[in-house]
Amino acid sequence: MNALEVSDLSFAYGAREALRKVSFSLEPGRFAALLGPNGAGKSTLIALLTRLYDLQHGEIRVGGNSLRSAARPALKQLGVVFQQSTLDLDLSIEQNLRYHAALHGLSRRQTDLRVDAELARQTLTDRRRERVRELNGGHRRRVEIARALLHEPRLLLLDEASVGLDPASRLALNQHIRSLCREERISVLWTTHLLDEVQPRDDLLILHQGRLVASGQADALSLEHGGDLGSAFTRLTTSGAAQ
Amino acid sequence: MNAYWQCFSGIVLREWLRFVLQRTRFLSALVRPLLWLLVFAAGFRAALGIAIIEPYDTYIPYEVYIIPGLACMILLFNGMQGSLSMVYDREMGSMRVLLTSPLPRTFLLCSKLLATSLISLLQVYAFLAIAWVYGVRPPAMGLLLALPALLLVALMLSALGLLLSNAIRQLENFAGVMNFVIFPLFFLSSALYPLWKMREASEWLYWLCAVNPFTHAVELVRFALYERFNPLALAVCAGLTLLFALLAVLTFNPQHAALRKAS
Numbered sequence: 305m306n307a308l309e310v311s312d313l314s315f316a317y318g319a320r321e322a323l324r325k326v327s328f329s330l331e332p333g334r335f336a337a338l339l340g341p342n343g344a345g346k347s348t349l350i351a352l353l354t355r356l357y358d359l360q361h362g363e364i365r366v367g368g369n370s371l372r373s374a375a376r377p378a379l380k381q382l383g384v385v386f387q388q389s390t391l392d393l394d395l396s397i398e399q400n401l402r403y404h405a406a407l408h409g410l411s412r413r414q415t416d417l418r419v420d421a422e423l424a425r426q427t428l429t430d431r432r433r434e435r436v437r438e439l440n441g442g443h444r445r446r447v448e449i450a451r452a453l454l455h456e457p458r459l460l461l462l463d464e465a466s467v468g469l470d471p472a473s474r475l476a477l478n479q480h481i482r483s484l485c486r487e488e489r490i491s492v493l494w495t496t497h498l499l500d501e502v503q504p505r506d507d508l509l510i511l512h513q514g515r516l517v518a519s520g521q522a523d524a525l526s527l528e529h530g531g532d533l534g535s536a537f538t539r540l541t542t543s544g545a546a547q
Numbered sequence: 548m549n550a551y552w553q554c555f556s557g558i559v560l561r562e563w564l565r566f567v568l569q570r571t572r573f574l575s576a577l578v579r580p581l582l583w584l585l586v587f588a589a590g591f592r593a594a595l596g597i598a599i600i601e602p603y604d605t606y607i608p609y610e611v612y613i614i615p616g617l618a619c620m621i622l623l624f625n626g627m628q629g630s631l632s633m634v635y636d637r638e639m640g641s642m643r644v645l646l647t648s649p650l651p652r653t654f655l656l657c658s659k660l661l662a663t664s665l666i667s668l669l670q671v672y673a674f675l676a677i678a679w680v681y682g683v684r685p686p687a688m689g690l691l692l693a694l695p696a697l698l699l700v701a702l703m704l705s706a707l708g709l710l711l712s713n714a715i716r717q718l719e720n721f722a723g724v725m726n727f728v729i730f731p732l733f734f735l736s737s738a739l740y741p742l743w744k745m746r747e748a749s750e751w752l753y754w755l756c757a758v759n760p761f762t763h764a765v766e767l768v769r770f771a772l773y774e775r776f777n778p779l780a781l782a783v784c785a786g787l788t789l790l791f792a793l794l795a796v797l798t799f800n801p802q803h804a805a806l807r808k809a810s
Contacts, residue, residue, distance in 0.1 A: 351801075351802070354643065354646070354647055355646055355647065355652075356643055356646055356801050356802070357801065357802040358800065358802065375649070376649040376650070376651075377649070378649075379647060379648070379649035380649045382647070384647055386640065386643055386644075388640055389640065390640035390641060390643055390644045392561070392564075392565065392641065394564075394565065394568040394569065395561070395564055395565075395568070399561075399564060402557070402560075403557050403558075403560070403561045404644065405553075405557070406553050406554055406556065406557020406558070406560070407554055407557060407558075407644070407645065407647070407648035407650075407655075408550075408554075408648060408649065409549070409550025409551065409553045409554050409648075409649070409650065410553065411549065411553065412553075
């Protein structure tokens with residue numbers, strides 16, 4: 305069963321169309337990069353995937369569960385790292401994680417176990433009582449990843465998660481998420497506008513002017529549309545390509 | 548069921564931690580009613596004598612009269628401020644996290660309203676404690692009986708705030724809320740002056756005050772503080788709380804805010 309299935313998804317802000325008939329799927333354990341220039345519709349897609357916006361047309365299924373008719377099991381399988389930090393800065397790392405566990409209805413015992421496990425995975429155990437405000441950008445991101453994985457989702461959604469990080473932290477984050485993919489068979493949807501975050505074997509989705517203009521394995525797409533990823537991306541996202 | 552309880556207690560705990568950690572916000576919320584009590588009421592005392600009216604058994608100084616209204620003022624400001632931030636960007640980040648919970652959105656919103664209302668009660672009781680030291684001393688049993696009344700009022704005002712924020716585009720900033728919601732609700736009520744005084748001034752102003760939900764909120768709390776029961780005020784507040792909460796939940800939709808920005 306696919307970790308994520310998006311079919312025929314359209315969304316409009318009044319008269320302005322933000323997404324038009326977008327369809328794609330993501331297999332378990334795959335890393336998919338969603339590329340698109342600013343205004344391509346990435347944020348709208350994320351808002352729909354995370355139930356912030358209601359579906360207008362089309363369907364989203366997480367682990368086979370429809371977000372429209374079975375939102376609860378669908379959201380249980382979804383972990384999210386938002387573009388802008390959504391941590392409570394004045395609360396400690398552990399308090400932030402425990403709040404998230406409560407939102408997912410985890411029992412106290414489950415919460416203790418899961419918080420310990422995710423803090424250990426992110427090597428944050430010793431800093432669990434520190435306020436988030438005192439952490440640097442890279443560490444805050446790690447807290448957000450620990451939080452997103454707390455309820456053991458099968459699909460992890462990262463919305464431009466590397467924005468604002470220095471190059472070393474950006475690379476470390478990207479590698480860390482890939483290792484999760486390999487070791488835990490978690491599927492990852494990674495939205496970005498930075499081409500160097502994509503690897504040849506990744507699933508690649510290119511969104512432009514609200515339409516999915518290309519999808520497939522990154523190296524195959526590059527070959528098909530210009531030789532390297534940069535020229536393929538440029539060719540596919542120059543104005544009018546979506547027509 | 549357990550998942551719901553875990554979720555609700557988690558939301559309350561978060562509000563509590565934020566309240567404890569943001570002491571300056573707590574103190575500044577107390578400054579407003581204290582200024583009214585210590586400066587405005589003291590100055591007005593000479594100008595305004597309060598005759599014997601229910602629920603009081605005797606003539607009362609103005610400071611005694613104004614206390615329930617000021618307690619409700621704290622709830623009014625907190626309710627509006629909290630609900631506004633639930634809809635617009637300031638707390639959009641934390642609302643996004645809240646909404647990724649697999650539990651129903653209605654439950655999440657009601658839990659959030661209840662949690663912020665419970666925390667507002669702490670501010671009200673801190674204010675009542677200072678008023679006690681200042682010399683305004685309702686009976687101890689009244690302070691206890693006022694608790695459910697204050698909670699109901701807090702819920703009503705938070706739900707009203709959320710409903711208004713959902714519905715009215717012009718309320719995007721707090722100044723708009725002050726001018727068009729808080730001031731009219733507060734001044735056109737029995738918070739600062741008894742309704743019979745208002746009637747002496749103007750019949751239509753009196754009627755505006757009489758139908759203002761905030762008047763019923765203040766009277767519910769005033770009666771409870773003096774160990775009296777006001778069934779009309781309770782019925783109005785309970786009915787409106789249900790109505791406002793229902794409409795607020797039905798109309799809550801973050802994409803409306805996005806649509807407004809896009810348009």
